[in-house]
Amino acid sequence: MRIFILIVLALVPPAFIGWMVRQGLRSPAPAVQPAGKARPSGAEADKTLLALFQGDLAGAKVKDKVGLYDEKGLFDYIDGAAPIFIQRHYRKLAAAEMASADGADMVCDVYDMAEPANAQSIFDAEKSATAKPVPDFPDAISGPMSFVFRAGRYYVKLTAFDAKAEAALPGLAKALKGKMK
Amino acid sequence: MSSNGPPGPYDRVPESRVRKGSQTAAQTDTASMDRRGILRVGATAAMALGSVALGFGLRDRGSHKKTRALPTIKDHRADKPAGATDMAIVRGPDPAANVRRAVEALGGMGRFVRHGERVVIKPNIGWNRTPEQAANTNPDVVAEVVRLVVAAGAGKVWLTDASVNTPEQCFARSGIEKAAKAAGATVVRPDASAFREVNVSGKLLRTGDVLFPFVEADRVINVPIVKQHGLSLASMALKNWYGVLGGQRVKLHQNIHLSIIDLAAMVKPTLTILDATRILLANGPTGGSLADVKQMDTIAAGSDEVALDAFGATLLGLNPTDVGFIVEGMKAGLGTPQWQSLKTVELGG
Numbered sequence: 001m002r003i004f005i006l007i008v009l010a011l012v013p014p015a016f017i018g019w020m021v022r023q024g025l026r027s028p029a030p031a032v033q034p035a036g037k038a039r040p041s042g043a044e045a046d047k048t049l050l051a052l053f054q055g056d057l058a059g060a061k062v063k064d065k066v067g068l069y070d071e072k073g074l075f076d077y078i079d080g081a082a083p084i085f086i087q088r089h090y091r092k093l094a095a096a097e098m099a100s101a102d103g104a105d106m107v108c109d110v111y112d113m114a115e116p117a118n119a120q121s122i123f124d125a126e127k128s129a130t131a132k133p134v135p136d137f138p139d140a141i142s143g144p145m146s147f148v149f150r151a152g153r154y155y156v157k158l159t160a161f162d163a164k165a166e167a168a169l170p171g172l173a174k175a176l177k178g179k180m181k
Numbered sequence: 182m183s184s185n186g187p188p189g190p191y192d193r194v195p196e197s198r199v200r201k202g203s204q205t206a207a208q209t210d211t212a213s214m215d216r217r218g219i220l221r222v223g224a225t226a227a228m229a230l231g232s233v234a235l236g237f238g239l240r241d242r243g244s245h246k247k248t249r250a251l252p253t254i255k256d257h258r259a260d261k262p263a264g265a266t267d268m269a270i271v272r273g274p275d276p277a278a279n280v281r282r283a284v285e286a287l288g289g290m291g292r293f294v295r296h297g298e299r300v301v302i303k304p305n306i307g308w309n310r311t312p313e314q315a316a317n318t319n320p321d322v323v324a325e326v327v328r329l330v331v332a333a334g335a336g337k338v339w340l341t342d343a344s345v346n347t348p349e350q351c352f353a354r355s356g357i358e359k360a361a362k363a364a365g366a367t368v369v370r371p372d373a374s375a376f377r378e379v380n381v382s383g384k385l386l387r388t389g390d391v392l393f394p395f396v397e398a399d400r401v402i403n404v405p406i407v408k409q410h411g412l413s414l415a416s417m418a419l420k421n422w423y424g425v426l427g428g429q430r431v432k433l434h435q436n437i438h439l440s441i442i443d444l445a446a447m448v449k450p451t452l453t454i455l456d457a458t459r460i461l462l463a464n465g466p467t468g469g470s471l472a473d474v475k476q477m478d479t480i481a482a483g484s485d486e487v488a489l490d491a492f493g494a495t496l497l498g499l500n501p502t503d504v505g506f507i508v509e510g511m512k513a514g515l516g517t518p519q520w521q522s523l524k525t526v527e528l529g530g
Contacts, residue, residue: 075431078467079307079345079423080412082434097309097350107309107469126464128472143472145314159469161311161354 049094049112052154052179058171059101060108069093084125085111088118100168104160108172111155123150140173147173151180251380251388256449257401258484259293267523268483270492276458277325279480283454284329286526287482293452294400296334301394302326302366303450304404305421306342306357308467309350315459316468318406320356322456322480326404327364339394341369342424345466348372369394376427383443385436390427395448403453403486407477407493408461408468413437414504416466417493418453418486419445419515438505442513445486455481455489457496487516488523 046068053066067077070092074082077095085093091114098108113119123139126148131141140149147158147169158173160166261267269286271279284290294300304318312319323340330338340361344351348370352358358368369375369392376390395401405421412434413420422444423433433440457479461468468474481492487510491501501507501518511518 072429072431075434076345076429079430080410080416080434080437081465081467082412082431084411128463128470130472131470143470145311146470146472148470157469159310159314 045091045112049092049110052110052176053094053096053108055179056175057098058168058175060098060106060168060172060175062096063099063105064097066094066096069095085113085122088121088125089114090118090122098172100165100172102164102168104162104165104168106161106165106168106172107159108176109157109159110176111157113153113155116150116153119150119153119155122155123148134170137170137173137177142169149173149177151177154180251378252396253380253382254391254395254447257398257451258449259400259451261484262288262292265292265524266483266526267485268481268488268492268520268525270479270481270525270527272477272479272527272529274478276319276321276456276478276480279458279478280322280325280454280482281329282528283480283482284452286528287452290329290333293402294330294333294335297336298334298399299337299339299394299397300330300335300400300402300451301339301341301398302330302361302402302404303342303395303421303424304340304357304456305406305416305424306348306351306355307345307424309346309354310468311354312356313459313471313474314468315406315408315461315474316466317351317355317357318404318456319458320360322454322458323357323404324360324364326402326454327361327366330402331365335400338366339369339398340366341371341375341392341394343371343392343427344424345430371427373427379447381443381447383440383446385439386433386443389425389444391425392427395425400452401448401450403448403450405453405455406460407455407457407496409463409465409473409497411465413441413506414499415490415494415497417490418455419490419506419510422448438509441506442509442515445510445515446513450484450486452484453482453486453489455493457481457493460496462497483523485516485520485523487511487518488520491518492520 050066053062069077071086074085074093091112093109093111095109098106100106113122127141128143131143134140134142145160145166149156156176158169160169265288266286269283271283273279304323306317308316310316327338352370361368371392375392377393377396378388379391379396381387381389403418403421405418408416410416419441425448457477459474460477461473462475463473477496481489483489487507490507494501494504507518510516
């Protein structure tokens, strides 16, 4: 018993010093715990995600580059909207500014939610009350300047900035969905 | 002591033996070990206590050193003239006219900005969104604030924000850069060279990299938009101070309400003009779909950010006391959520 107490007392000081120093060097613990669920292998899933932006996309082209955002980086892209994705076991976001075939700007955000159920959950959570379902496109809604859909484990948000880009959103959505099969 | 027979008059008899009377030799060893053991335990405990003290000493050692050496942002609030209006709420179809009427109701821009002063204006330019998508402050509102500040005789008018999305896209797409420049502002984009490290002295944030106009300005004018926010419920005046900081935003969100108040307590603006021309009711702070936007044609202005946020919360259908940073702002002495208790003027369209 005495030996046990001595061991405990000997271990406490270095552990405590380490803890105190660490507390001083970092911010408080995250409010949202990262998902504990097993996810698709990182590199392979990233490759699949980026491949969605390649090839024919109804004439739309990536203007600059596709950005990839992990859990931490997501705050730098969508700020306080990030936790509702992270709570749903979000894996990674691929985001790109695109130009439609006639040169109108739009933004394409593809969230890899790791599992179809997670994608369905965020789709339901973000559904605008006044957005309309899209005929012949299950799990899709469109609002002015916006087209949102879910396919498999992906949740996709397309945003337009003018009427020309808005008209191009359904075509881009259809092309992306075709690549998600 | 002798090992056989009763102890002689000079033999030292252990107390424990005397007390217990009939202990064996093994028990005697144990008894003397107890004393050594007690010494060992005592020494280790002393070491542990010393380590605790050392741990406290090492904690934040570096950042405290920095904190002492860094500049602190001054209190930008202006004195309130006797009998002056605290808050003005104006409704009407013309955003610029609403701003003018609200500032006039507070006593005019001259109450807040004096001749030759350097002024920084802080709209929300966080997002690659158009004005109609209501994620950024309305450019007509921002431009009118710039014009009023220039007309009040400001020596320098900066306009800046640390955008969340790519700054070039945000400043252009929002329409704010073009409108502000045309009105006479110097637009400062959040390039790496635009930040200065300052002492925040908050409960959570000790230091931070802040856009330089906030360090150099005599007056600060906050021009936020009213919108829903996924994590903090709302983004209005107090939350808009996230946009003074550089660096990764994930740290700020770990305790969002307290970090909002840390930054608001650091800046203490001269005047706040709350833009509710269009408000974002859902999927904030990013928005995107016009289905989430509501036209309100309202401007509220004043110096009490907590009161203005409490009013803004009601536009979003929220009870102000359900919004954590409003409650924390009140606790920190930054204002009152009882905006109706202030001297308020409401003007229709």
